[in-house]
Amino acid sequence: MFTKILFATSGSPCCDAAARVAFDLAARYNAKLFVHHVLGVPSRGFSQVVVDVRTGEKVELDEDYIMWVKDELKNTYDRQLKSGVDCEIETSVGIPHREVLRKARQEDVDLIVMGASTTGCEADADAYQRHFAGSTLQRVAKASKAPVLVVNRPVASFWGGFTNIVFGADFSKASEHAFKFALNTAKELNAKLHVFHAIDIGSTHSLISQKQLDDQMIEARDRMRRKYLIQAGDFKNITADIWEGIPYVEIVKYAREKQADLIVMAHHSKDVSDEDSAFGHTLEQVLLRATCPVASVNRADKI
Amino acid sequence: MPEGTICNKRPVASREDLDALLADSNGKKYYAEMEELDVDAEKLWATIQKTMKSRTKTWLDICAHCGLCADSCFLYSVNGRDPKQVPSYKIQSTLGEIVKKKGNVTNEFMRMCMDTAWSKCTCCNRCGSFCPYGIDMGVMFGYLRGLLHSQGFVPWELKIGSGMHRLFRAQMDVTVEEFVDTCEWMVDEALEEWPCLEIPVDKEDADIVYMINAREAKHYPEDIVEAAILFHVAGENWTMPSEGWEMTSLSMFAGDWEACKMQVDTVYGAMERLRPKRMVATECGHAYRATVIEGPYWAGRPDGKPPVECLHYVEWVAEALETGKLKIDPTKKIKEPVTLQDSCNYVRNAGLRDCGRIIMKHIAEDFREMAPNKEHNYCCGGGGGFNGIGRYRKQRNVALKMKREQILATGAKFVIAPCHNCWDAIRDLEEEFEIGIRWSFLKPLLIKMLVVPEHLLPQE
Ligand code: SF4
Ligand code: SF4
Ligand code: SF4
Numbered sequence A: 001m002f003t004k005i006l007f008a009t010s011g012s013p014c015c016d017a018a019a020r021v022a023f024d025l026a027a028r029y030n031a032k033l034f035v036h037h038v039l040g041v042p043s044r045g046f047s048q049v050v051v052d053v054r055t056g057e058k059v060e061l062d063e064d065y066i067m068w069v070k071d072e073l074k075n076t077y078d079r080q081l082k083s084g085v086d087c088e089i090e091t092s093v094g095i096p097h098r099e100v101l102r103k104a105r106q107e108d109v110d111l112i113v114m115g116a117s118t119t120g121c122e123a124d125a126d127a128y129q130r131h132f133a134g135s136t137l138q139r140v141a142k143a144s145k146a147p148v149l150v151v152n153r154p155v156a157s158f159w160g161g162f163t164n165i166v167f168g169a170d171f172s173k174a175s176e177h178a179f180k181f182a183l184n185t186a187k188e189l190n191a192k193l194h195v196f197h198a199i200d201i202g203s204t205h206s207l208i209s210q211k212q213l214d215d216q217m218i219e220a221r222d223r224m225r226r227k228y229l230i231q232a233g234d235f236k237n238i239t240a241d242i243w244e245g246i247p248y249v250e251i252v253k254y255a256r257e258k259q260a261d262l263i264v265m266a267h268h269s270k271d272v273s274d275e276d277s278a279f280g281h282t283l284e285q286v287l288l289r290a291t292c293p294v295a296s297v298n299r300a301d302k303i
Numbered sequence B: 001m002p003e004g005t006i007c008n009k010r011p012v013a014s015r016e017d018l019d020a021l022l023a024d025s026n027g028k029k030y031y032a033e034m035e036e037l038d039v040d041a042e043k044l045w046a047t048i049q050k051t052m053k054s055r056t057k058t059w060l061d062i063c064a065h066c067g068l069c070a071d072s073c074f075l076y077s078v079n080g081r082d083p084k085q086v087p088s089y090k091i092q093s094t095l096g097e098i099v100k101k102k103g104n105v106t107n108e109f110m111r112m113c114m115d116t117a118w119s120k121c122t123c124c125n126r127c128g129s130f131c132p133y134g135i136d137m138g139v140m141f142g143y144l145r146g147l148l149h150s151q152g153f154v155p156w157e158l159k160i161g162s163g164m165h166r167l168f169r170a171q172m173d174v175t176v177e178e179f180v181d182t183c184e185w186m187v188d189e190a191l192e193e194w195p196c197l198e199i200p201v202d203k204e205d206a207d208i209v210y211m212i213n214a215r216e217a218k219h220y221p222e223d224i225v226e227a228a229i230l231f232h233v234a235g236e237n238w239t240m241p242s243e244g245w246e247m248t249s250l251s252m253f254a255g256d257w258e259a260c261k262m263q264v265d266t267v268y269g270a271m272e273r274l275r276p277k278r279m280v281a282t283e284c285g286h287a288y289r290a291t292v293i294e295g296p297y298w299a300g301r302p303d304g305k306p307p308v309e310c311l312h313y314v315e316w317v318a319e320a321l322e323t324g325k326l327k328i329d330p331t332k333k334i335k336e337p338v339t340l341q342d343s344c345n346y347v348r349n350a351g352l353r354d355c356g357r358i359i360m361k362h363i364a365e366d367f368r369e370m371a372p373n374k375e376h377n378y379c380c381g382g383g384g385g386f387n388g389i390g391r392y393r394k395q396r397n398v399a400l401k402m403k404r405e406q407i408l409a410t411g412a413k414f415v416i417a418p419c420h421n422c423w424d425a426i427r428d429l430e431e432e433f434e435i436g437i438r439w440s441f442l443k444p445l446l447i448k449m450l451v452v453p454e455h456l457l458p459q460e
Helices: A013-029 A063-076 A096-107 A126-131 A133-143 A173-189 A210-227 A247-257 A281-289 B015-023 B025-034 B041-051 B054-062 B074-078 B087-100 B107-119 B137-150 B156-168 B176-190 B214-218 B222-234 B250-254 B257-274 B285-298 B313-322 B344-348 B353-363 B383-388 B390-399 B401-410 B420-433 B442-449
Strands: A004-008 A032-042 A049-052 A058-060 A087-093 A111-115 A148-151 A164-168 A192-200 A238-245 A262-266 A294-297 B208-211 B278-281 B309-312 B334-340 B364-368 B414-416 B438-440
Touching (some): A004 A013, A004 A096, A013 A111, A032 A096, A063 A087, A087 A096, A096 A111, A096 A133, A133 A148, A164 A173, A164 A247, A173 A192, A192 A247, A210 A238, A238 A247, A247 A281, A262 A281, B015 B156, B025 B156, B025 B390, B041 B087, B041 B137, B054 B087, B074 B401, B107 B137, B107 B383, B156 B383, B156 B390, B176 B214, B214 B222, B222 B313, B222 B442, B250 B257, B250 B285, B250 B383, B257 B285, B278 B313, B285 B309, B285 B344, B285 B420, B313 B353, B313 B442, B334 B401, B353 B364, B383 B420, B390 B401, B401 B420, B438 B442
Parallel strands (some): A004 A032, A004 A111, A032 A087, A164 A262, A192 A238, A262 A294, B278 B309, B414 B438
Antiparallel strands (some): A049 A058, A148 A294
16 A cells, blocks of 8 residues: 655654654555655756755755755654664755655655645745745645645644544545545555545525525435445445534544544645645645644545 | 866766766865966967957957947946946957967966956847947857867856756756656646647657757756647647757857757757757747857858747747637736846847737736837846856846846836746846846746637546
């Protein structure tokens, strides 16, 4: 299932939570781990100067600098590296999302692990936010063939494996891939799969009548069965729930209740074609609030 | 010391040579070695006798020192009208002296020439259009750079750049395999949104062969797929060559004429191999100059033209908009004030001034001209290699001031720059002076505004 994992890191503390998950996953599933750091964004035309993605400073790209950064990474992940994970530390120069995607493609990885947001990370300088920050994650998630596992906060409910997976169903096309990924993961890892849909009543301005809500429930239940549950076949470790509310709040609450260690959602690449627009609203909010890793799935290729 | 280990008269010949240069942080060792580099006066004079054309000789002789060229040079203006920045002075005190002294010049003098040739002239050729005799410093500085290069007095980054061309036939280390893979990769990523999108590689007899700047393949492959999308929507029969796709020439900036020829031969080779009807060049000014304007002379083509008709991207876009191959949704036109950077290389030096205006008419509601504009536009401030040379960073930042004033005077906060070098300079301008502007190439803008025919859209 996870034989090759790419952990894209800026090396700064905002990636610590993601680092823990990446190393734990690699250890548990015996996967090869690529720790990839994009050194800087090429600047100054053809010159050898890059803008360091962490500090925003201009640095001369030479062997010394590259060695220094690699050493820093080794120190940062010192403890994890000693755990015996088959791990390769690599750096590259370029636009961060491009280089992460390039590496993922080269190695044909099954999973990309990243931190969600870097805002609030002290080292954040202008250039960093301009080139990396949320937009890197967004762009990686949009184009990646492999699911992107986002770890935003020190995760409370992750102990090095997946036992309770929540799949946030929204009946879209993209969510079919996401469901397959969730299902396969649950099957392979012998985890429980909780299929969940939240009927959105947060965006309706007037009160919703009970009749309307009942109708929507019936419809959702029907779609849930036709679209997803039927695919589970003889896999019995699956439950389904439908709640009503503001979807992202409900998903986070539900995940907490189920003690989820993974939430799987579709990415909806089309909604983010514009670089200014954020992730699909719900996914973005879940990423920020969930206390467990969230996998964003956009394509069927690596599922 | 006649020759240093990395600063010498030999061009880069191997990966090891290149790596040795790259390993030298800031070019520190390189420039230290340069201070010890011998000038081979005999060879220098022999080269001059062999290569200096009568035009250059005449120009050096007939300059009336009238100073009419002074105000035409943006570097003169932004440097407080320093007499040492008057174009005629700049060339007479360098190339003029070398010729007068029949090549008998010192190391120190050569380094002064290097500083002048790469930090006091961007080869924008603006002065040439104001001198009553048509004396063009851009051309003469180009020649001087060649002489300096042959003696090893060339900025570190340009020795690297030129070396890249020699080794990879591209200004960056992108191999044929990597390039082809990048094309496949980009299609892969875009297919969902653009079903049936293709980047046909090495297709023979297509209507268009599309060529690019290696930075697109290396760092901004989105640019390639954006071109693909636009060709796709326009219904063009097009292709890219697996070899010979890179049309820039840092060797031109470096004055490495041999590498220039190697590079352009590769590009023309691709044209001859694939026999397209026309070539479309990406949004790059110096790439166009190298391949279309100067290239034929490096390659020794008798008609002074590339093997096939060549268009800059602005020409193709203007044509596609005018003929209706590309249609713009009027509601999506740029509403805010917007201005356009006329690249010296394809506007002043190739006469493509109207294309930009045609495009603006289609895509912008409030287009503001810079003043002066078109063939009289000033250099962005970073041309001729200026942008990328660390040693001249300070001078380059001063040079940006002219563009800053021009842009501010338009009142527009948005600048369209269909040239890599200009784009860089304008980005740096914002970083340096923070005047609150944004900048863009044409492709991403066009894609946002396009009317896409129903049958090209993905089916849900
Ligand atoms: S305008 Fe022409 S003739 Fe007059 S000083 Fe300049 S180069 Fe010489
Ligand atoms: S070519 Fe341009 S930069 Fe060079 S001297 Fe003439 S006007 Fe000045
Ligand atoms: S970078 Fe652009 S504006 Fe500057 S000299 Fe080159 S083409 Fe002209």
